[in-house]
Amino acid sequence: MKKEVQLLVDKGDLLPLMEAFYTIQGEGYHKGTAAYFIRIGGCDVGCHWCDVKESWNADLHPPTKTVKIVEDAKKYSDTIVVTGGEPLMWDMSILTTLLKDNGLQTHIETSGAYRVTGTWDWFCLSPKKMKLPTQEAYNMANELKVIVYNKNDFRFAEEQAAKVNKDCILYLQPEWSKRDKIVPEIVDYVMANPKWKVSLQTHKYLNIP
Numbered sequence: 001m002k003k004e005v006q007l008l009v010d011k012g013d014l015l016p017l018m019e020a021f022y023t024i025q026g027e028g029y030h031k032g033t034a035a036y037f038i039r040i041g042g043c044d045v046g047c048h049w050c051d052v053k054e055s056w057n058a059d060l061h062p063p064t065k066t067v068k069i070v071e072d073a074k075k076y077s078d079t080i081v082v083t084g085g086e087p088l089m090w091d092m093s094i095l096t097t098l099l100k101d102n103g104l105q106t107h108i109e110t111s112g113a114y115r116v117t118g119t120w121d122w123f124c125l126s127p128k129k130m131k132l133p134t135q136e137a138y139n140m141a142n143e144l145k146v147i148v149y150n151k152n153d154f155r156f157a158e159e160q161a162a163k164v165n166k167d168c169i170l171y172l173q174p175e176w177s178k179r180d181k182i183v184p185e186i187v188d189y190v191m192a193n194p195k196w197k198v199s200l201q202t203h204k205y206l207n208i209p
């Protein structure tokens with residue numbers, strides 16, 4: 001990447017945009033709500049079951065003017081979900097300032113593994129064992145969404161729940177490829193431990209992005 005471009009990306013004036021689309025939030029607390037998704041490229045967390053591995057290499061996604069991303073977003077929805085990749089690898093301050101200047105609600109989907117930047121109306125923290133969240137991310141989380149791939153993940157989920165703030169809503173979400181096996185375990189777990197709720201990737205059942 002050219003030095004001038006790199007500097008603008010570092011500031012958040014440009015962001016490596018993978019895709020942006022208007023759909024229904026499929027997961028977590030806001031499931032069922034129409035929202036415009038901004039998917040930023042780049043992630044080095046390395047979840048082996050990640051459903052968007054094409055996002056990982058930031059160099060494959062064109063540095064895009066943040067102003068232009070917001071101009072497009074405001075045509076579609078009042079609710080904007082910023083995801084990735086790992087959005088917090090980049091400085092989100094300019095993006096969220098522009099979104100808020102346009103009166104839009106800013107939601108983030110993050111592993112929380114990097115310093116928190118930006119102003120967020122809704123912070124979805126989905127922690128990963130390989131690169132744990134920062135303390136700030138635990139403090140900010142409105143929802144904790146732990147992906148359950150096998151039974152060991154219930155223990156991880158409890159460890160993560162012990163670190164979030166007291167108002168944080170707790171979700172267990174089946175890893176998609178293991179859903180047939182793990183959903184019954186999640187159902188039993190939530191009935192036995194009702195502080196947890198189930199989150200499904202409902203967009204995949206609806207066949208929408």
Ligand SMILES: C[S@@+](CC[C@H](N)C(=O)[O-])C[C@H]1O[C@@H](n2cnc3c(N)ncnc32)[C@H](O)[C@@H]1O
Pocket residue numbers: 043049050051052083084085086087109110111112125126145147173174175176177201
């Ligand atoms: C693709 S990630 C991007 C945002 C950020 N890197 C993160 O992991 O939170 C968006 C959400 O999808 C979840 N996710 C990714 N792959 C999944 C899978 N195979 N099954 C269930 N959830 C998955 C993540 O845990 C996260 O909550």
Ligand SMILES: Nc1nc2[nH]cc(C(=O)O)c2c(=O)[nH]1
Pocket residue numbers: 023024025026027083084109203208209
């Ligand atoms: N419909 C829909 N809802 C989602 N919620 C979180 C997603 C994500 O990939 O961050 C996602 C996604 O990719 N599509």
Ligand code: SF4
Pocket residue numbers: 043044045046047050051052053055084085086111128
């Ligand atoms: S942190 Fe998110 S984007 Fe990165 S590999 Fe894991 S699920 Fe995929």
Ligand SMILES: [Mg+2]
Pocket residue numbers: 051052
């Ligand atoms: Mg997704």
